[in-house]
Amino acid sequence: MASNRQRRIAINSIVMVASTAAAMLGIIMLAWILIDVAIKGLAAINWSFFTELPSPPGMEGGGLGNAILGTFIMTAAAALMAIPAGVLAGTYLAEFGKTHPFANIVRSLSDILVSAPSIVIGVFIYLVIVKTMGNFSGFAGAAALAIIMLPVVVRTTEEMLRLVPNEMREAALALGSPYWRMMLSVIFRAAKAGMITGIMLAIARVAGETAPLLFTALNSPYWSHSLNEPMANLTVTLFNYAMSPYDDWHTLAWGAAFLITISVLVVTIIMRYVVRTRRTQ
Amino acid sequence: MSTMQNSAMEAEFEAMTTTIRPKPARDYSDNIFKGLTWLFATGLALLFISILYVLWQESQPAVHKFGFGFLTSTDWNPVTEKFGAMIAIVGTLVSTLIAMLIAIPLSIGIALYLSEIAPHWLRTPVGTAIELLAAIPSIVYGMWGLFVVAPLMSEHVQPWLQNHFGFLPFFSGPSMGIGMLTAGLVLALMIIPFISSVTRDIFLMTPQPLKEAAYGLGCTTWEVVRDVVIPYGKKGVVGAVFLGLGRALGETMAVTFVIGNAYHLSWSLFAPGNSIASTLANEFTEADGDVYLASLIELGLVLFVITFIILGAAQLWLRAGNRQKGG
Numbered sequence: 326m327a328s329n330r331q332r333r334i335a336i337n338s339i340v341m342v343a344s345t346a347a348a349m350l351g352i353i354m355l356a357w358i359l360i361d362v363a364i365k366g367l368a369a370i371n372w373s374f375f376t377e378l379p380s381p382p383g384m385e386g387g388g389l390g391n392a393i394l395g396t397f398i399m400t401a402a403a404a405l406m407a408i409p410a411g412v413l414a415g416t417y418l419a420e421f422g423k424t425h426p427f428a429n430i431v432r433s434l435s436d437i438l439v440s441a442p443s444i445v446i447g448v449f450i451y452l453v454i455v456k457t458m459g460n461f462s463g464f465a466g467a468a469a470l471a472i473i474m475l476p477v478v479v480r481t482t483e484e485m486l487r488l489v490p491n492e493m494r495e496a497a498l499a500l501g502s503p504y505w506r507m508m509l510s511v512i513f514r515a516a517k518a519g520m521i522t523g524i525m526l527a528i529a530r531v532a533g534e535t536a537p538l539l540f541t542a543l544n545s546p547y548w549s550h551s552l553n554e555p556m557a558n559l560t561v562t563l564f565n566y567a568m569s570p571y572d573d574w575h576t577l578a579w580g581a582a583f584l585i586t587i588s589v590l591v592v593t594i595i596m597r598y599v600v601r602t603r604r605t606q
Numbered sequence: 607m608s609t610m611q612n613s614a615m616e617a618e619f620e621a622m623t624t625t626i627r628p629k630p631a632r633d634y635s636d637n638i639f640k641g642l643t644w645l646f647a648t649g650l651a652l653l654f655i656s657i658l659y660v661l662w663q664e665s666q667p668a669v670h671k672f673g674f675g676f677l678t679s680t681d682w683n684p685v686t687e688k689f690g691a692m693i694a695i696v697g698t699l700v701s702t703l704i705a706m707l708i709a710i711p712l713s714i715g716i717a718l719y720l721s722e723i724a725p726h727w728l729r730t731p732v733g734t735a736i737e738l739l740a741a742i743p744s745i746v747y748g749m750w751g752l753f754v755v756a757p758l759m760s761e762h763v764q765p766w767l768q769n770h771f772g773f774l775p776f777f778s779g780p781s782m783g784i785g786m787l788t789a790g791l792v793l794a795l796m797i798i799p800f801i802s803s804v805t806r807d808i809f810l811m812t813p814q815p816l817k818e819a820a821y822g823l824g825c826t827t828w829e830v831v832r833d834v835v836i837p838y839g840k841k842g843v844v845g846a847v848f849l850g851l852g853r854a855l856g857e858t859m860a861v862t863f864v865i866g867n868a869y870h871l872s873w874s875l876f877a878p879g880n881s882i883a884s885t886l887a888n889e890f891t892e893a894d895g896d897v898y899l900a901s902l903i904e905l906g907l908v909l910f911v912i913t914f915i916i917l918g919a920a921q922l923w924l925r926a927g928n929r930q931k932g933g
Contacts, residue, residue: 337826341723347715348724351736351802354795358742358750410646417643431647434654437917440849441657441910442856444883448890448906449657452664472653479650505639533743536858536883540890560745564859567749575753582746593741597734 359586366583369576379546379562382571389581391548395557399463399542400532402552403470408524411475415482416508432483438476444536446472451540463549463556466542470531477530481523485516522596529592533585535560559585657910665904667896676904682869682885684893689901691908693869697786697879698909701861702854704790704875709798709854710847716798717805722827722835733806740799748863751792756783756864759791764876775873782866787875789865796860797850804849808842809835841923848920852913858883882909 373388380387414431422428450469455461489512497507513520543555544562559581566578668676668689679690720733760783767777812835820830836843866878867888882905893899 333826333829337828340718340828340831344715344718344723347712348719348732348736350712351716351739351798352732355735355739357754358746361750361754362746410649413643413646414650417640417647421640421643422647428647431651433918433921434651436921437914438650438654440852440856440913440917442858442883442906442913444856444858444886445657445661445906445910448886448903449660451890452660452903453656475650475653503633503639504636506635508639529741533745535743535745536887539887543891560743560859563745563749564862567752567863578749582749585743586746589741589743590738593738594734601730 359590362579362583362586365576365579366581366586369580370583374577374580378548379577382569382574387577389557389559389562389577391545391557392559392562392581393584395463395542395545395549396532396559398549398552399467399470399538399556399558400528402464402467403474403531404524404528406467406471407474407478407527410471411478412482412520414475415479416486418479418483419486420504420508420512432480435476435479438472439480442536443469443473443534444539447537447539447541450537455541458553460553461541461543461555462553463542464552466538466556466558467552469537469541470534473534473537474527474531477527478524481527482516482520485519485523486512488519489515518599522600525592525596529589529596533560533589535564539564658907661903661907661910665900665907667900668904669900671897672901676901677908680871684895684898687895687897689897691882691901691905693871694880694882694885694905695908696871697865698855698881698883698912700786700875700879701789701793701865701881702851704787705793705797705854706847706851708791708794709801709850712794713798713801713805713846713850714843716802717809718831720802720806721809722831733803737799737803739795740803743859744796744857745859745863747792747796747860751788751860751864752784755792756788759783759788776875779872779874779876781876782878784864784866785874785876785878786865789861789879789881790875792860792864793854793857796857797853800853801846801850804846805839805843808839808846811842812838841926845920845924848916848923852917852920855916856883856909856913858887862887882906 371388373386374390375388375393376390377386377388378391379389414435418428418432422431446469450465450472454465454468458465493511493515494507497511498504502510538558538561542558542561544565545555545557547557549556563578563581563585566574566581569575672679672689676689677691677695679688680692681688681690682693683689716736720729720736724732760781764777764781764783764787768781771777809831816834816838817830820834825833861881862884865881865884867880867884868878869880870877872879886902886906886909890899890902893902
């Protein structure tokens with residue numbers, strides 16, 4: 326009997342140690358990646374990194390100013406396309422569709438689209454936009470990013486609208502407000518914080534996407550003046566530079582990696598903090 | 607009978623109220639609002655269908671030329687225009703399998719730690735740290751994998767594996783650092799936060815009285831987890847694993863950096879290979895010739911359909927689970 330008990334306690338200890346070790350391993354990996362990216366990336370960061378055009382390998386100086394700007398423009402354009410469309414579709418699911426079979430289908434498709442391989446979205450946009458317009462363009466890149474953002478915005482909107490208590494709807498409607506007026510002045514306001522959080526997380530996610538840009542926005546060594554031409558962006562530049570054989574390009578690539586990672590992490594952490602403080606209030 | 611009576615009464619009531627109520631000015635604004643939201647919801651469904659349709663349409667040259675043989679052929683030769691998906695499919699499946707084998711036990715361990723073992727003040731910070739792994743862009747994983755993990759693999763891990771397990775075909779051949787094993791490792795790291803955070807949430811849903819009853823019978827923490835927590839959340843955990851699987855299959859950049867981009871099948875996990883996503887990333891812009899491009903598009907379609915099936919199955923599974931619990 327005693328040995329049986331000892332055996333059970335031993336097994337228990339082994340499992341507890343193993344799962345603690347698994348959690349520690351996760352934290353160590355996070356720290357390892359972040360420290361590597363920070364040390365190697367900070368070496369590349371200086372004023373000209375943000376302001377100058379890339380220089381050929383072997384030349385002193387040069388920066389990724391055009392790529393930073395391009396990523397910014399395309400992410401903003403994607404957000405402009407995806408947010409209104411996503412909020413409206415999400416509103417349909419939460420307010421009108423509910424458990425209707427059509428709403429269930431849209432919900433399932435949207436969930437599958439969230440995890441759809443982003444490179445396939447890139448192929449789709451290449452065929453629909455790049456091939457028909459005849460050139461790679463910043464607009465195509467933004468459209469691909471928008472498709473990746475869209476389902477996330479839809480699901481966030483739906484979930485946040487559902488959290489708004491029905492009494493608020495009834496109160497507004499009882500005052501004689503039409504449905505759309507009630508949505509705009511009461512329900513969206515009540516759900517605002519949650520929706521903004523979800524949308525910011527979606528923006529942060531697409532800002533770090535590479536695969537959908539590879540054959541839509543392509544890349545460019547110049548400043549972009551129009552959404553109708555290939556547009557420089559941080560992630561594809563990082564990919565090309567990291568795969569190149571030149572050491573100074575590798576340094577710039579680490580700089581780009583640092584910039585992307587830190588931006589995405591800062592947005593993510595702030596948004597999480599916002600969510601948490603709201604929940605505890 | 608009674609329903610007929612009811613509907614008759616309703617109709618009468620309707621007639622009464624409509625005659626009593628003063629006729630309001632027709633206000634179409636709500637119809638417009640509802641129609642607008644419906645339009646965008648429909649647009650989302652149409653978008654999904656058009657992705658499938660466009661990929662299918664544009665891959666026709668390859669479909670006509672190779673037929674079903676495309677899926678089983680190991681050719682990939684742009685010069686002779688002979689293409690087959692086998693190598694890329696195998697590469698995708700093998701790298702994903704390695705990733706799942708590593709990620710599932712680790713994720714369950716992490717979920718266990720976060721839900722049962724860790725002191726309460728540690729749960730939020732550790733949980734957040736693990737979830738932050740998911741926020742790092744995949745290209746950063748790829749770059750880190752290429753410059754940090756790959757040298758480590760070729761100098762230490764692979765020689766060690768070869769010395770101790772070299773008799774297995776999986777661990778033979780030169781240690782180049784990049785290849786299936788490294789790709790699987792980096793993928794595992796990327797999907798651990800997805801699986802572990804969902805699994806943790808599911809573990810936390812176990813009713814406290816059930817656990818307390820088990821503890822009261824003298825169970826150890828592990829026995830409570832094995833006999834109460836895991837059986838209770840089994841469906842959800844499988845769903846979480848499927849979600850991670852969907853992620854791993856479609857992951858592009860991290861894999862492209864470290865898988866090695868070579869077209870041959872090998873038993874060795876040290877050997878470089880190719881996945882569907884990495885083939886697309888590397889060759890799509892360089893593809894000249896209709897058949898080449900169409901073959902790449904068909905590869906994309908295959909990947910889309912595989913993830914579609916897996917994620918769809920996961921959803922059906924989860925929904926069936928919910929219904930069971932609800933009823």
